[in-house]
Amino acid sequence: MLELNFLREQREEAEQRLTKRNIDAKALLDTARELDDLRRATQTDLDARLAELNGLSRTIGDLMKAGKKDEAETARARTTDLKAATASLKEKLEATEKALQDHLCTIPNAPSAKVPAGRTPEENITVMQEGAIPELGADAKPHWELGEEYGFLHMDLGVKITGAGFPVYSGQGAKLQRALIAFFLDKATEAGYREIIPPHMVNAESAFSTGQLPDKEGQMYHATADGLYLIPTAEVPITNLYRDEIVEAAQLPIKMVGYTPCFRREAGSYGAHVRGLNRVHQFDKVEIVRIEKPENSYAVLEEMVEHVKGLLRALELPYRQLLLCGGDMGFSSALTYDMEVWSAAQKRWLEVSSISNFETYQSNRLKLRYRNTDDKKPKLAHTLNGSALALARIVAALLENNQTPEGIRIPKALQPYTGFAMITK
RNA sequence: GGAGAGGUGGGUGAGUGGCUUAAACCAGUAGUUUGCUAAACUGCCGUACGGGUUAUUCUGUACCGGGGGUUCGAAUCCCCCCCUCUCCGCCA
Numbered sequence: 001m002l003e004l005n006f007l008r009e010q011r012e013e014a015e016q017r018l019t020k021r022n023i024d025a026k027a028l029l030d031t032a033r034e035l036d037d038l039r040r041a042t043q044t045d046l047d048a049r050l051a052e053l054n055g056l057s058r059t060i061g062d063l064m065k066a067g068k069k070d071e072a073e074t075a076r077a078r079t080t081d082l083k084a085a086t087a088s089l090k091e092k093l094e095a096t097e098k099a100l101q102d103h104l105c106t107i108p109n110a111p112s113a114k115v116p117a118g119r120t121p122e123e124n125i126t127v128m129q130e131g132a133i134p135e136l137g138a139d140a141k142p143h144w145e146l147g148e149e150y151g152f153l154h155m156d157l158g159v160k161i162t163g164a165g166f167p168v169y170s171g172q173g174a175k176l177q178r179a180l181i182a183f184f185l186d187k188a189t190e191a192g193y194r195e196i197i198p199p200h201m202v203n204a205e206s207a208f209s210t211g212q213l214p215d216k217e218g219q220m221y222h223a224t225a226d227g228l229y230l231i232p233t234a235e236v237p238i239t240n241l242y243r244d245e246i247v248e249a250a251q252l253p254i255k256m257v258g259y260t261p262c263f264r265r266e267a268g269s270y271g272a273h274v275r276g277l278n279r280v281h282q283f284d285k286v287e288i289v290r291i292e293k294p295e296n297s298y299a300v301l302e303e304m305v306e307h308v309k310g311l312l313r314a315l316e317l318p319y320r321q322l323l324l325c326g327g328d329m330g331f332s333s334a335l336t337y338d339m340e341v342w343s344a345a346q347k348r349w350l351e352v353s354s355i356s357n358f359e360t361y362q363s364n365r366l367k368l369r370y371r372n373t374d375d376k377k378p379k380l381a382h383t384l385n386g387s388a389l390a391l392a393r394i395v396a397a398l399l400e401n402n403q404t405p406e407g408i409r410i411p412k413a414l415q416p417y418t419g420f421a422m423i424t425k
Numbered sequence: 426g427g428a429g430a431g432g433u434g435g436g437u438g439a440g441u442g443g444c445u446u447a448a449a450c451c452a453g454u455a456g457u458u459u460g461c462u463a464a465a466c467u468g469c470c471g472u473a474c475g476g477g478u479u480a481u482u483c484u485g486u487a488c489c490g491g492g493g494g495u496u497c498g499a500a501u502c503c504c505c506c507c508c509u510c511u512c513c514g515c516c517a
Contacts, residue, residue, distance in 0.1 A: 043475050047486040054486090057498040061443040064497095072497085079497045097474095246472085367473095378472085 001104040001364055003380065007032055017110035020117045020326030028107050035100040042096055046089040053082045105214060109361040111326045112298075112335040118325025124338070125325070130309070131318030133342055134401050140345040143399040144276030146408065147173065150425055155276065165266065165274075165281035167392070172423045176398075176410075177284060179417030180391055181259050184286035184311065188388060191307055193257035193288055198237035200260055201228040206240040209366045211332035211358075221263050230263035234287040235385045242291060243366045246378045252370055253300065254291040257388070259284065276396060278350065283392035289385045291368065294359070297382035301335065301357045304386045308339050308353050311389055314413040317397055318342040320349065334359040337386075341393065345400035350393040355386030399423075 007014050007029055018025035056079055063072040116125055147153025152173025158166035169177055189195055207213040207229050212220060221230040231237055238258050247254070262285050266274075273279070288307070292300050305321065312319045322338040329336050339353035360380040363369070369378035402409040408423040415421050 040475065043486080047475060050487085051485055053497080057496095058443075060497050065443075076497045083497085 001361065002107055002110060003360055003364055004032070004036055004104075006110075008036065014110055017112070018107070020111045020115055021108055021329070022117075022119055022327050023108070028103075031103055032100070032107070035096060035103055039093065039096045039100055042089060042093045046086060046093055049082055049086050049089065053079060053086060056082070108331045109334050109358065111329060112357070112359070114323070115329065115335055116323065116325045117327075119327035120325075121328050123325040124328055125323040127321040127323050127337070129318075129320035130313070131316070131342075133318050134344045136344050136400075136403070140400070140403060142276065142345045143343075143396040146399050146403060147276070150408070150423055152176075152423065153277075163281070165279070167277060167280055167282075172418075172420065173395075175418055175420075176395065176414075176423070177391060179414055179419075180389075180394065181284060181286060183314075183414055183417050184388055185257060185259055187307070187311060187314075188257035188286065188288055191255075193255040196234075196238050196241070196256050196258040198231075198234060198241070198258055198260065200231055200237075200263075202231055202236050202240065203228060206236055206243070209243050210236045210239050210362055211365065212236060215331045218267055219265055221265060231260060232264050233262050233285065233387075234258040234260040235289060238287065238289045239362060239366065239383055239385065242368045244368075246369045246371055247291070247381070249293070249370050249372045252291060252293055252381070253296070256289045257286060258289070259286045261285075262390075277392040278346075278396065280392055283390060285390040286388050287385060288388045290383070291363075291370075292382045292384065293370065294379075294382050297357050297359065297384060298335075301337075301355065301384055304355050304384065304388075305337055305339075308355060308386060308388050312339065312341065312352075314411070315394065315398065316411045316413075317394070317401065319352075330354070330356065332356075332358050332361050334361065339387075339389075341397040343393075343397045343400050345403070346396075350397060352390050352393045352397075353387040356384065358383045358385075 002014070011029060011033075015025045015029055018028070056075055060072050060075045063069075063075065116123065118124070141149070144153070144155060147155075150172070152169060152171045154168040154170065155164075157168040158164070161168075185195060201223065204213060204227060207220065212229070212232060216232070220232055222228075223230070237260075238256050241256075242254070261282055263282055266279055266281060277283075288304060290300055290304070309319075309321075319339055319341045322340065324333075324336045324338060333356040336354055336356040338351050339355070340349035340351050342348075343350050359382050362383045363380040366383075368381050368383065370381045371378045398411070399408055402411070406422065407425070410418050410421050410423065
């Protein structure tokens with residue numbers, strides 16, 4: 001969530017930035033201000049009475065020790081009213097804090113200056129595009145037909161053993177998945193990211209800290225018997241490694257990479273656009289996560305984009321980079337780039353990566369801070385993450401773009417990992 | 426899953442109702458001493474949220490795994506929960 005001090009001290013800027021999301025920023029910020037004022041006044045009041053009560057208790061202790069029982073009794077009688085007053089003030093303070101917290105949770109992150117205003121995906125800005133768009137013959141097949149024809153992708157078996165949207169890969173298809181994961185992990189570790197294998201389930205506190213709860217409750221699979229959520233992305237467990245931590249400035253930047261399967265309910269999405277691997281409930285993804293000083297975070301974001309571009313080039317996929325507009329951006333993000341690859345048989349762009357700077361929005365919930373040697377107080381760090389990359393749609397594009405009469409060609413960079421240059425029947 | 430023992434600051438660890446304003450030691454940090462290293466000594470050394478001042482700083486409150494309760498007063502007593510360790514059971 002956004003920092004209260006930012007909302008109070010830079011009210012104009014906060015309102016202006018939030019307005020890009022097409023929300024009533026003024027009303028949201030007014031309410032936050034009122035609740036915060038009430039909270040402060042209540043605490044001042046409560047603290048004063050608690051101080052008085054503490055003083056009285058000390059006095060009673062001293063009197064008892066001195067054997068002055070009567071005076072102690074008199075003092076004790078005076079605590080009754082004070083206790084009642086502090087009890088009701090405590091209740092009021094807790095209720096106000098809760099209301100303020102709940103309210104702040106409904107305010108999305110403030111878009112950064114570069115973010116264009118806009119409501120729909122059509123208003124996103126194409127930053128750049130690279131790679132030749134392949135021209136396939138009229139008989140080009142979408143990936144789900146290729147998978148069936150070659151026998152390495154079985155949507156129907158997934159339906160049988162689990163349900164729709166849970167793909168089964170076999171043979172060369174399974175090997176291709178493993179090759180991509182290994183390739184992405186190697187590239188990330190070469191770039192200085194530390195590899196993490198995190199749990200695939202998290203508790204509610206973790207889901208809250210990175211912003212999945214309460215905003216996206218219905219998007220996650222929930223194991224209610226144990227109160228755990230299946231992760232929708234490795235971002236959740238990996239970023240939460242640093243929840244409630246104060247790191248020394250010298251430890252920054254922290255660069256982590258993790259491969260995990262990702263689970264998403266995707267309730268309500270059906271139709272032609274979700275056929276095959278286009279939108280599934282379980283897919284594999286390699287995620288890069290960074291914890292940075294605020295002054296570096298936007299340069300780092302560009303660096304992460306360059307990393308992802310390198311992967312897409314190595315895979316010889318035509319791609320483009322989008323700068324999301326305020327209306328299309330995720331709830332917790334301050335600026336997001338989406339990377340899309342061209343899927344030649346479907347003739348459409350598929351989102352394969354989303355790279356975001358969360359500024360202090362996540363770290364404020366995480367209580368993730370760092371300490372500069374010359375600063376007295378710890379400061380909130382910036383968190384960033386990006387897919388590098390999400391597999392299912394990468395596989396879809398690879399299959400479609402590289403289909404030939406002889407088989408499906410594997411990009412050179414990947415061949416050391418697959419051990420074969422062509423998927424054959 | 427069962428039984429027992431535990432959870433205190435960055436670390437070790439004392440603390441069975443007011444003598445704790447959380448001791449002591451280690452680590453860290455600033456200084457003194459000092460040929461160098463080292464050692465000794467002295468000061469500082471948690472977080473959050475308030476209040477008053479604002480080059481400074483003073484001050485209040487809360488926090489001893491989490492949540493409740495008893496009490497004028499709780500790290501300390503009571504209840505519930507979580508976690509760790511040891512043993513048993515089960516198990517890849």
